Amino acid sequence: MIDRLVNRIKKLQAPVVVGLDPMLSYVPEQVQKKAFQEYGETLEGAAEAVWQFNKAIVDATCDLIPGVKPQAAMYEQFGVPGMAAFEKTVSYCQSKGLLVIGDIKRGDIGSTSAAYAAGHLGSVQVGSRSLEGFHEDFATVNPYLGSDGIEPFLQVCREHKKGIFVLVKTSNPSSGEFQDQLVDGRPLYELVGEKVASWGESFCGEEYSYVGAVVGATYPEMGRVLRKIMPKAYILVPGYGAQGGTAEDLKPFFNKDGLGAVVNSSRGIICAWKNEKYQKFGPENYADASRQAVLDMIGDIRSIL
Amino acid sequence: MIDRLVNRIKKLQAPVVVGLDPMLSYVPEQVQKKAFQEYGETLEGAAEAVWQFNKAIVDATCDLIPGVKPQAAMYEQFGVPGMAAFEKTVSYCQSKGLLVIGDIKRGDIGSTSAAYAAGHLGSVQVGSRSLEGFHEDFATVNPYLGSDGIEPFLQVCREHKKGIFVLVKTSNPSSGEFQDQLVDGRPLYELVGEKVASWGESFCGEEYSYVGAVVGATYPEMGRVLRKIMPKAYILVPGYGAQGGTAEDLKPFFNKDGLGAVVNSSRGIICAWKNEKYQKFGPENYADASRQAVLDMIGDIRSIL
Numbered sequence: 214m215i216d217r218l219v220n221r222i223k224k225l226q227a228p229v230v231v232g233l234d235p236m237l238s239y240v241p242e243q244v245q246k247k248a249f250q251e252y253g254e255t256l257e258g259a260a261e262a263v264w265q266f267n268k269a270i271v272d273a274t275c276d277l278i279p280g281v282k283p284q285a286a287m288y289e290q291f292g293v294p295g296m297a298a299f300e301k302t303v304s305y306c307q308s309k310g311l312l313v314i315g316d317i318k319r320g321d322i323g324s325t326s327a328a329y330a331a332g333h334l335g336s337v338q339v340g341s342r343s344l345e346g347f348h349e350d351f352a353t354v355n356p357y358l359g360s361d362g363i364e365p366f367l368q369v370c371r372e373h374k375k376g377i378f379v380l381v382k383t384s385n386p387s388s389g390e391f392q393d394q395l396v397d398g399r400p401l402y403e404l405v406g407e408k409v410a411s412w413g414e415s416f417c418g419e420e421y422s423y424v425g426a427v428v429g430a431t432y433p434e435m436g437r438v439l440r441k442i443m444p445k446a447y448i449l450v451p452g453y454g455a456q457g458g459t460a461e462d463l464k465p466f467f468n469k470d471g472l473g474a475v476v477n478s479s480r481g482i483i484c485a486w487k488n489e490k491y492q493k494f495g496p497e498n499y500a501d502a503s504r505q506a507v508l509d510m511i512g513d514i515r516s517i518l
Numbered sequence: 519m520i521d522r523l524v525n526r527i528k529k530l531q532a533p534v535v536v537g538l539d540p541m542l543s544y545v546p547e548q549v550q551k552k553a554f555q556e557y558g559e560t561l562e563g564a565a566e567a568v569w570q571f572n573k574a575i576v577d578a579t580c581d582l583i584p585g586v587k588p589q590a591a592m593y594e595q596f597g598v599p600g601m602a603a604f605e606k607t608v609s610y611c612q613s614k615g616l617l618v619i620g621d622i623k624r625g626d627i628g629s630t631s632a633a634y635a636a637g638h639l640g641s642v643q644v645g646s647r648s649l650e651g652f653h654e655d656f657a658t659v660n661p662y663l664g665s666d667g668i669e670p671f672l673q674v675c676r677e678h679k680k681g682i683f684v685l686v687k688t689s690n691p692s693s694g695e696f697q698d699q700l701v702d703g704r705p706l707y708e709l710v711g712e713k714v715a716s717w718g719e720s721f722c723g724e725e726y727s728y729v730g731a732v733v734g735a736t737y738p739e740m741g742r743v744l745r746k747i748m749p750k751a752y753i754l755v756p757g758y759g760a761q762g763g764t765a766e767d768l769k770p771f772f773n774k775d776g777l778g779a780v781v782n783s784s785r786g787i788i789c790a791w792k793n794e795k796y797q798k799f800g801p802e803n804y805a806d807a808s809r810q811a812v813l814d815m816i817g818d819i820r821s822i823l
Contacts, residue, residue, distance in 0.1 A: 289637040346597030359692035383627065394706060
């Protein structure tokens with residue numbers, strides 16, 4: 214799967230994923246209204262609004278981008294109907310040829326981690342049948358519980374040719390509270406980065422490993438160090454755009470081959486219609502605004518490669 | 519909600535929750551068969567089997583225990599129907615007067631953490647209505663992202679009188695890989711414990727804080743230290759029974775008032791019918807086996823208080 218991601222990034226010259234993280238407030242009124250007319254002001258109505266919103270953005274951008282990164286929380290907030298919209302979004306994106314990174318940040322131990330891995334990347338055995346739950350192509354994973362939490366994911370990835378991105382240094386302001394603490398004179402995130410490199414060592418595609426990392430665009434200096442510690446890991450980079458990361462900040466995340474990083478933008482793309490820069494599109498044409506924002510983002514990132 | 523938990527623990531003299539973490543292999547054949555007859559060998563069929571299994575165990579134990587701790591992963595593995603079984607289980611337990619700790623181990627940043635908190639402990643605004651998704655009473659939360667990930671949960675907890683348990687020192691063998699790393703000569707989990715105490719300081723019930731912690735029964739010495747660092751935090755203790763923790767190991771987790779800890783057992787209870795000790799019940803009477811296992815567990819824990 215990592216090879217498919219790398220190949221699509223090369224082909225499209227676009228190391229970019231769109232974060233499909235729809236708050237209801239991002240969804241233009243006409244879309245909400247239509248969904249509520251059909252399903253009422255219910256969780257089903259909200260889920261329908263989110264799904265229609267996603268679908269239009271995917272249709273408008275799928276020829277430009279290698280993949281998407283739906284954020285599970287934004288669907289889970291709408292309960293079971295929200296999770297159904299999540300699954301529908303994953304399926305639809307895959308039918309359009311997009312790779313899907315489930316931003317689920319799960320992490321547990323042993324059989325529990327195995328269950329998360331089965332539900333999101335693998336399959337479960339039900340009687341005589343093997344069935345898939347949410348079937349993303351990649352998932353983000355939290356490392357706080359150590360190798361016990363990661364290995365079950367690796368096993369499922371091997372069987373199903375899927376991949377993971379392990380949280381190493383997150384993009385938020387307080388990420389340093391624990392991640393930057395010095396252990397033998399070196400920050401904890403470096404230790405986690407070394408683990409990511411070792412987990413991925415024996416599990417490589419053609420050029421890159423099936424075990425990637427999450428490192429925030431808001432910390433370019435740390436990105437530089439982590440790039441060296443994990444040379445074979447694809448880095449999923451959140452924090453570009455709305456969170457403050459610029460194209461210049463992204464340079465250290467890439468290898469000399471111009472590969473090795475894939476940058477996520479969520480609000481900057483899906484909420485473009487609310488941005489002054491794209492207001493000429495109007496709420497009716499929110500998907501076109503998203504397309505333009507993707508084009509601008511790709512141009513911006515190409516300028517530093 | 520923490521007051522309700524403490525009061526129920528006092529009343530029942532049972533600092534115990536049952537981990538409703540059903541693998542399909544834990545569900546006796548006759549239950550699976552019936553579910554598959556109705557729904558086929560589908561995710562819906564698996565979810566129905568799990569739900570019927572849970573229901574019988576809840577019916578057989580709800581007069582003995584203050585609450586349950588369903589593990590989200592075990593439901594998520596069955597996709598959307600699995601999440602529906604999770605929600606149904608939460609609702610049913612609450613209708614029986616049980617408190618529900620959603621073992622979701624979520625953790626993200628800002629608006630994303632807020633969405634998880636809304637979906638699991640709070641509510642979302644849909645048009646003019648405020649709606650609840652999974653509506654647990656407590657949730658477990660991963661601290662790797664720092665305060666940014668915790669505060670949105672605290673806000674929702676305040677509004678909705680819910681509580682959280684933050685992962686501090688987990689029960690698994692490799693939990694030390696990152697959690698035990700020394701920071702200024704002290705292990706990282708102590709630092710996390712101090713944060714838990716400070717997050718909970720201004721958010722207390724009658725005796726205990728709304729911000730609890732998860733510390734594994736498999737690490738009693740660390741439990742002793744953490745008990746002192748977080749005197750007001752209720753400690754949710756996994757790892758008793760199947761993972762190797764004994765009643766003696768639990769002592770350090772309790773305060774002198776005999777309160778301050780609530781012990782989880784999952785496999786030991788819900789899978790009791792497969793245990794030699796309870797095999798006289800037979801697979802038909804799996805719920806009675808669970809009841810006996812709960813009684814034995816409560817007796818075992820009372821012996822050290």
